[in-house]
Structures are given as C-alpha cells and as structure tokens.
Amino acid sequence: MRKDFSSFDEDIALTDLTLATLGWQPFFMSQLEIEELETLTPTRIATVHRDRVVGLSTDGPLELTLDPGLTTGAVAVGDWALAAPEQHRLVRLLERKTELSRGTEYHSGERQLIAANLDTLFITTSCNNDFNVARLERYLALAHDALITPVILITKADQADDPDHYRDQARSLGRDLDVLTINAKSDEVAGHLQPWCGVGQTVALAGSSGVGKTTLANALTGGHALTQDIREDDARGRHTTTGRSLHQIPTGGWLIDTPGMRGLGVAEVAFGIDATFPEISELADQCKFRDCGHETEPGCAVQAAIKRGDIDADRLKRFKKLKRENQHATETIAEARDRYRKLGKMYKSAQSRKKR
Numbered sequence: 001m002r003k004d005f006s007s008f009d010e011d012i013a014l015t016d017l018t019l020a021t022l023g024w025q026p027f028f029m030s031q032l033e034i035e036e037l038e039t040l041t042p043t044r045i046a047t048v049h050r051d052r053v054v055g056l057s058t059d060g061p062l063e064l065t066l067d068p069g070l071t072t073g074a075v076a077v078g079d080w081a082l083a084a085p086e087q088h089r090l091v092r093l094l095e096r097k098t099e100l101s102r103g104t105e106y107h108s109g110e111r112q113l114i115a116a117n118l119d120t121l122f123i124t125t126s127c128n129n130d131f132n133v134a135r136l137e138r139y140l141a142l143a144h145d146a147l148i149t150p151v152i153l154i155t156k157a158d159q160a161d162d163p164d165h166y167r168d169q170a171r172s173l174g175r176d177l178d179v180l181t182i183n184a185k186s187d188e189v190a191g192h193l194q195p196w197c198g199v200g201q202t203v204a205l206a207g208s209s210g211v212g213k214t215t216l217a218n219a220l221t222g223g224h225a226l227t228q229d230i231r232e233d234d235a236r237g238r239h240t241t242t243g244r245s246l247h248q249i250p251t252g253g254w255l256i257d258t259p260g261m262r263g264l265g266v267a268e269v270a271f272g273i274d275a276t277f278p279e280i281s282e283l284a285d286q287c288k289f290r291d292c293g294h295e296t297e298p299g300c301a302v303q304a305a306i307k308r309g310d311i312d313a314d315r316l317k318r319f320k321k322l323k324r325e326n327q328h329a330t331e332t333i334a335e336a337r338d339r340y341r342k343l344g345k346m347y348k349s350a351q352s353r354k355k356r
C-alpha cells in the first residue's frame with residue numbers, strides 16, 4: 001500500500017541530488033587530494049552487481065566498472081567512491097565512517113560486509129514471542145562495534161495488551177537507548193522515525209523474519225524504491241546480485257535494504273560487546289585479577305555489584321555467553337586468515353619455482 005507523504009515532491013528524486021542530500025560529510029571531503037577534487041566525481045554506491053556498481057552523483061545515477069585492483073566484493077552499498085564519469089569507471093573507494101558486517105553462520109571464518117556509512121540501525125522486534133533481550137543485545141553489540149547509533153523499534157504495539165512492558169525491558173538494555181513501540185502499519189510511523197531520517201542520514205532495518213521490516217521500509221520510502229528507478233533506465237534489464245540497495249526517504253534520508261540481516265553471528269566485536277554492557281565492562285577494571293571471569297574469583301567487582309543488586313545477574317550471564325561466542329568466532333577467523341596467508345605463500349613459492 002502506498003503511503004501519502006504531503007512533504008514529498010516526486011520530481012525531486014534523483015534529479016536534484018546534492019552532495020549534502022546524498023550524505024556527504026567533511027569526513028569524506030577530507031580524504032580528497034586537490035587534483036581528485038578537480039577531475040573526479042564523488043559518488044554514493046546505490047547497488048553492487050557482480051561486475052559493476054551503480055552510484056549516485058549530483059548528476060544522477062552512474063553505471064561504473066571498477067579499476068584494476070578493485071573488486072565488487074570489496075564495495076558495499078552506502079560506500080562513497082570517486083568516479084571518472086566519462087569513462088564510467090570507479091577510481092577509488094573512500095574510507096568508511098561506519099561499516100556494518102557480521103560473522104557468517106557456522107563461523108566459517110568469514111565476515112560478510114553488509115552496508116557502509118550507516119548512521120542508524122533500526123533494530124526491529126515485535127510485541128510477541130519474537131521479543132528476546134539476548135537477541136537485541138547481539139544486534140546492539142554489532143551496531144556499537146560499528147559506531148552506528150542503535151534504535152530499538154518494537155512493532156505490533158497495536159496487537160499487545162501491554163506494549164510498555166516490552167519497551168521497559170528494551171530500555172534496560174542500555175543507557176540513553178532510544179526505544180519506540182510502534183504500529184508499523186499506521187500512517188504515522190514514518191513521522192515517528194523522522195528524527196533519524198533527515199537530510200543525508202542513512203538508516204537500515206535489522207531483525208527477525210516477520211517483525212515488520214518490509215512494512216517499515218515501505219512506510220519510510222513511501223514505496224519509492226530507488227533500484228526500481230535505476231532498473232527502468234537499464235534497457236538490458238540487468239539486476240542486482242547482492243539484493244541490497246539504497247532507497248530514498250522523502251524526509252531526506254536513505255534506507256539501505258539489508259536482506260540477510262535476520263540471524264547473525266558475532267565475531268570480532270569485543271568492543272561492541274563491552275559497549276552493550278557498560279555497567280559490567282566498566283566494573284571489570286576494578287576486579288582484582290585482570291583476567292577475572294567474574295565467577296568465584298576473590299575481589300571480583302562484578303560479583304560484588306550483583307550482591308548489592310546494582311547489576312542484573314541475567315545480564316552478566318548473557319554478557320559472558322556473547323563474549324565466549326565472539327572469542328570462538330574471532331579465533332576461527334584468525335585461523336582462517338592464517339591458512340589463507342600460508343596458502344598464498346605456498347602459491348607464490350610454487351610460481352617462482354616454475355619460473356626458474
């Protein structure tokens with residue numbers, strides 16, 4: 001169903017893009033050399049295909065192939081890049097302000113790049129059996145690790161007897177954590193999310209299947225899916241391979257589609273886990289032993305806080321579980337990288353033997 005946005009002028013889309021509306025910030029500008037400024041065009045990556053990408057510039061969409069040394073696997077939707085538009089080439093990828101990635105399932109030793117330069121991650125759950133604080137903490141760790149602002153959206157408030165009960169539980173998961181209980185199907189929902197979707201701001205939705213992500217994405221974009229606009233221009237009818245894309249939000253922001261963000265493993269997010277459990281990680285410095293496991297060790301500041309009632313014992317359990325999982329996955333990744341390096345060395349020495 002199409003939502004009615006009175007503030008939205010359909011003709012603005014894609015033709016009147018400025019760097020500011022695309023989300024350009026001093027952080028990106030500061031990476032440019034003077035000659036690049038004169039010769040290359042800053043471009044925000046909207047879709048990533050197997051052999052090329054589509055970027056948005058102030059001149060509209062650009063189809064770009066990659067310069068040697070760059071592969072599309074290293075490019076994420078939301079990335080800023082420098083393009084040579086006449087040659088249809090992507091010349092250089094700029095450093096990311098934030099990078100959302102996840103450990104793949106079964107800890108295969110890989111991290112999967114999901115989106116670049118997000119400002120806000122809408123962590124979505126609903127007022128029913130999907131609601132699970134451990135899962136929310138997992139998403140929070142991921143967002144905090146990437147320095148992306150997390151906002152918890154609890155949908156289906158219209159179907160719950162006591163939505164505040166869910167909201168209070170979610171609020172207890174962080175300091176200054178924004179938590180909204182919403183009806184994703186209501187006409188007001190885009191207005192409620194507007195504070196995070198202003199000019200140049202980039203958001204994404206994460207959460208389990210069925211919690212209302214598609215409903216929210218439609219409400220936010222008013223059904224104006226940007227990729228569709230690009231596809232219509234593409235006479236050869238080629239389509240995206242990652243399934244991710246950048247969609248314009250009428251209030252000035254951008255939504256990155258993130259299919260595959262339903263389940264997630266944590267890996268290499270020790271910082272994010274500490275940031276998700278500040279009341280525990282801050283106290284850990286005061287434990288007698290530096291490697292304190294916060295169990296039965298003498299002089300454990302965390303256990304003392306639990307006895308005083310300052311820390312929730314269940315939070316500690318979940319903190320430890322997430323840490324263990326993260327450590328295991330991080331080690332698996334390190335081992336896989338090590339194997340890869342060794343393989344690379346073997347290959348190189350085999351090559352040089354051949355040449356001799």
Ligand SMILES: Nc1nc2c(ncn2[C@@H]2O[C@H](COP(=O)(O)OP(=O)(O)OP(=O)(O)O)[C@@H](O)[C@H]2O)c(=O)[nH]1
Nearest residue numbers: 155156157182183184185209210211212213214215
């Ligand atoms: N009453 C009510 N129904 C909702 C709300 N949010 C979502 N729904 C309904 O829940 C169902 C699932 O919503 P979707 O938006 O498809 O969920 P999703 O998260 O995109 O699910 P996947 O595509 O499987 O990841 C749909 O029938 C929605 O209409 C809400 O806040 N209130």
Ligand SMILES: [Zn+2]
Nearest residue numbers: 287292294300
């Ligand atoms: Zn301790």
